[in-house]
Amino acid sequence: MTYMIPDDIEFFVLGPNDRVDDPPLGCVALNQVVLAAGLRLPFPRMARKFLREWGIAPTQLCPNGWRILVGFLILWNQLGFPRPSAKEFNSLYSFKLDGKMSGWWYASVKVKTGGSIVTQTPDLIKNWKKFWLFVQGLWQFSANDTRPDVNIPVRYHELSKHLDIIHLVQFDQHCTDLFLSMSSSRYTSHELTPESIERARRARAVDENFRSSSALITEKNLAAARLSPATSHHPQPRKL
Template sequence: MDSSDSSLDLTAKLENPKAIVARRTSPVRGSRYPPIGPPSVIGAEEVAVWRKKYELPDDVVIRVPDPEDRVSDFGVDEVPFYEGYFTSGFRDRIPSLVAKISETLGISPGQLNPPAWRTLIALQNLGDLNGLVIGVAEVLYSYSVSLLSGTEWRYHLRPRGKEPLVREILKKERKRLPAFEGNWTEKFAFMHLPGFSSIWRLEGRLVVGIKKII
């Protein structure tokens, strides 16, 4: 699934189109909150594999995390991302539903876990193919946005009914997928995507339907 055609205009033209790995332009450090999540285990070799495997354009600017970087250490105009985003169809632009849900919550798109991206991209493609208008209201009618981890402030989509609009990946199936091998929360890098929040927000603006998973 390729979601680039129907993405929001929040992803403006990238600066330095020949850049392969970018340095942090303006780190989000000095927050009153402690660093969130484990350090990244992704290096230049893994990023190179992602570029080849998912045919990422050369003008997509990806910054390889420093050894001490946490997922909350992204800079201005950067979004933390995981390989699971690519397996769902993400390439060089944030899918519109992912962007709209993130804006509504007031969080970084990187706070949505990979299965949430998969569901939102599938819903967006379903709407595009059938001429349906699927926005935040339609998503929240069928799903609640639930807190996946209170210590790392990640979110996922929980179906409100017994029959979700998009087939969920069962936990036992996820373990067999390359994107979820080992601890996926440690396998992240940073992509330069202008226009998105430079803050890993601990509280979203949308409070209805957000529940902590016990």
């Protein structure tokens, strides 16, 4: 597939001894599928902020997790809402641990939230774990980023214990309890504020077809929500 990528960002394939959870100095591991899910490079400030608050590397969020996050940010922008915090996102979604692949997380609809804000995400993405790349260059901040103050974790970490955002959900057979080995006293429920409840209500009132992942995640919408590189970054069509 072809994506608009600035020419000061380079990709290279992993060697036989390379690991996605421990990339070379100055690099980040990335899966090609997350570009189709809406992530653009350099990383948008909001994506950096969320990853930093969660304390996880980009590869620890599965493709549908990226698709939900990006669609959520686009919809909030379309509705004229203030930029959401990680706490607001996690009041609507919780994280599950992929029991098949250690260290992978994905966004899952929380119980009693009224359904996913972002709809119609793929049920199955075949072989996505085969398409890893290392990224080097100005992948984290653009050359003219005036606020490069939020660094992204690049090595695998446990989901941050400092977040007051976690709710337990019922896991299916492919998942294990994220908190099985953690003390539940470290976490407390984060309730939606009245303002957040109203924003979620208005978002769900939008026709489901208009908040499907395919309808939301377009180059035009990414640019409008400032989730893709500005034209001054000189992105070039690059086939990966």
